Amino acid sequence: MRKKIAALLIMSLSLMSLAGCGAEDSAVPAPESTAQTKTADGSGNAEKTIKFGVIAPLTGTHAEYGQGFDAATQIAVEDINAAGGVNGYKLELECQDSAADAKTSSDIFTRYAEDDEIMAVIGDFTSSCCKANAPLTEEYGLVQISPTASDPSYASMSEYCFSVMYNQSTAAPWTAESVVGHFLGKSECAVMYLNTDWGITTNDYFLSGLDSAGIKLLGDESYTENETDFSSVISKLKATGADTLVILDQGNVPTIINQVKGSGWDCQIVSLGPGASDQILDLCGDNAEGLVIPCPSYITADNPDTSDFYKKFYDKNQCAPTDHSLCAYNAVQALTEAIKSIDGEVTRESIKDALKDVSYDGLAGHTQFNDDGGVSRDLLIIQVENGGYVVKEKYGYR
Amino acid sequence: MDGYLISQIVNGLCLGLIYALIALGVAVIIGIVGFATFTQGEIVMIGAYSSYYVFLWSGNNLIYGMIASFMITWIIGMILYKVCYAKFFDSPEYISLICTIGFSMLLKNLAQIIFGAEKKPMLNIIENKIYHLGIIELSRVQLMVFITVIVMVIILSLLFTRTSWGLKLKAVSQNREAAALVGINVDKTAMIGNCIGCAIAGAAGTLIGIYYQSAYATMGATLSMKAFTSATLGGLTSVPLAALGGILIGVTENIGIAFSSASFRDIFSFGFLIIMLIFKPTGFGRKRGARA
């Protein structure tokens, strides 16, 4: 009994101290705002800031992409601030780690939502985290703009949900018809996809595309996210006699390519999802030769459009950026464009309304949100030749 | 049996050998120190990283890589012993278990910060050549893993049964007080046992890095759970049976996948474990520890 009382007491005490923490939290903006007025005094005009919250998986399996988000959004904000900010506002960022865990992600989202300074949230990486936050965006009226969630059901979950990644409802059927059918001229193919909500929806759209293009599906195999050994799936698909393999995945693509080539299966690989980044070339070496990737843009050190971003990213993170980081950059650009078009006061609500009408050419290609809040985008067809990327077909290929 | 099924069984064998490679270290640690460990996957990762950097420096010299990962994980093993085991011999086992969980969390996150979160390529360390044995195809790396497992099993078995030093290790594992009474430095011996287990995992890490052609901070997580399952099947303390357990789990998984989908992989391995343990509550090992 004593223990129980003690437990209750300790709990309530600790909750009180949490309240203390909360009070401290709310006290934090005070010194900051004085700091702001100081800078304002220094520069001579009343300069205000707009703060965005970033949710990214900085630790765990997706850490690589999360840290990319962190670096890319910082680069974007530095670029924009260096160019004088938006409408007289300077941008500010706060980044929190969700570890790609839906529970943590929604906790962070709530924290941002409670913080009046945060005007919009950029994140999360995985579609499932974004979807877990979707009901909260509605509840708090705070925009969540995800750089990477391309699950078509995500953006339509709430009018406050946006995604700058191209929508798989158009990209996947297009890949089936135009890339596999026209570009490669194949009449049969085998598919392997990641068993997550993203992978399953993408696979469904892809299969419908195959169907309407009259391409025969020889095998359709899924695997879970923490898979490391793909030999069984590869053997299964190899046994179907297919000569084209379509991989619907992101992070595992280099591993799969290596294992496909290692198993001695000489097939044409098409991969939808990872984007054309130096990383695939680094991790696969010669094995990547002939790989076809449909993607909205490609970032390598020698692509003139993105080399600037590439350099800055490399300085910050000591590794080559992936497509996902570019999309994070693009998300900040989208928000900036939205704020530019706002006449009156910048509020969470006005950002949401302005985002709907945003239309601009960003680093990751032309961006315009559709009614759901997703983006439909034309893709390039890129192939690996002699250890480098070559653009085979420009935008608008059919 | 058609060629397809045989190729799946071969895949299963190869995967099983990878599990077996890690399970060896687990069995050695549990056998000698007497504690379970959940850090093994992270030791594998450290082994892979250390050989990655040595390969960069030495130009893909396999021997240097192996030695480096062996030595570094040996040192990690010493730290691990001091942090997670040394103090807890008189306490219930779950305390050191929680310590190993904490230690694995520490290693994983430190590695992610120090080495970066991106995957490191380990390409073309050894030439990829495929050997044909009838309808069976084996790559050179797979053959290497196979030979390593066999050699390790033989060496470790001989060590524990034939050498006086190995008997010393065994004595410590069976009764610390009695071993101390006959003049064995219990603490030091147990630590060396732990270091051997960790160093095997480190060498395994080099091979696994070469096998999957990359090294990254979270590579050990799934593998270590499978290795632990394998060691459990083998009765926790037996080295050859742990290897057998690993191979059986790999084969079961892949036969299961051949008839269903790779999404069910873990259902097959854990289902197999549960069914086996229901019929043989102590794994394949002798009836040890089943009594209360």
Add this chain to the structure above:
Amino acid sequence: MMYKMDANVKKAIMLVTVIMMCMLPHILSKSIMTIVCSIMGYLIIAGALNVINGYSGQMCFGIAGFYCVGAYTMAILMNTFHVSFWIGIIPSGLFAAIIGALIAIPTLKMKGMFMAMITIGFSEVMRLIALNWTSVTGGTMGIKGLKAPMFFGLKTSGASRYYYIYLATVLLFLFSTDRVIHSRIGRAWMAIREDDMAAKSLGISLNLYKIINFMYGAFWAGIAGALLAPYKTYIDSAYFTLDEGFNILSMVIIGGQGTLAGPFIGVTVYQFLVEGLRFAGVWRYIACAILIIAMMWLRPQGLAGNSESVLAGKKNRSRSFIKLPEVFSLDRTFGTRRLGKANIG
């Protein structure tokens, strides 16, 4: 802590504490209430795990499996069969309890690490069934659009209102567990934990009480899951990974097994570490790991643990995962094992 307290004073303190707990949503901001709610959720499940591991000394590592069963039962009942939350909560717990019995029966003879591995395997199998049985569980899409229940016309959505449901369940859990622990059943559990041979010789049916123990723990874990589903409005299998199970286990052990207060302190401290260290960014988990290890070094029996039970260690080497017969017989001969003082919360 050791002085005698007057019964009335005890009651008064309890009352004040409960009233204070009821006032919390009015004092704390909403974002802190979400943390409080997650603490409350963990309290139930950590308490449930403590009943299994702490009171009868079994090794269940797969509590996340029961959590998963409860959550999915509730979600499916609400979503597919349109059953109200208040009716659905009991079947969710009962279903988890039945699964608990199914796991307990084959593991009766198992000890230590073997039992731990079976429960780990079970937990993963449950998660993978939830992940792959798309027609029933929604697969990777999870189950969306769950509605927080109505309480006599009041909506309970949002952390500060749902908190009361959690609070009521936690109090109910505490009350019922307290009753059970002080009954014949609870004393039998503790006797089994301290020395199962002695317990058996006293005529305690080991099998029966172990099964009851597992079912009781699984029941509350299922309830915890059932509460999670409508609170989050969306569940998928990613909530119930092995890591989650290990987290819960760490909370119980940090707090101290085999005491009612232990898991409560453990959960609160653990959640504090994780939330309080958020400013540390990527270094957060490193700090957390170091603190876990430090905690084990400083207080191996847990913050609220009793130092006289076998759970605290001392010289009870025979309670090992790998029970070697030699050790066992040696201990028997010298009688180093004693029936520790029953440790009543």
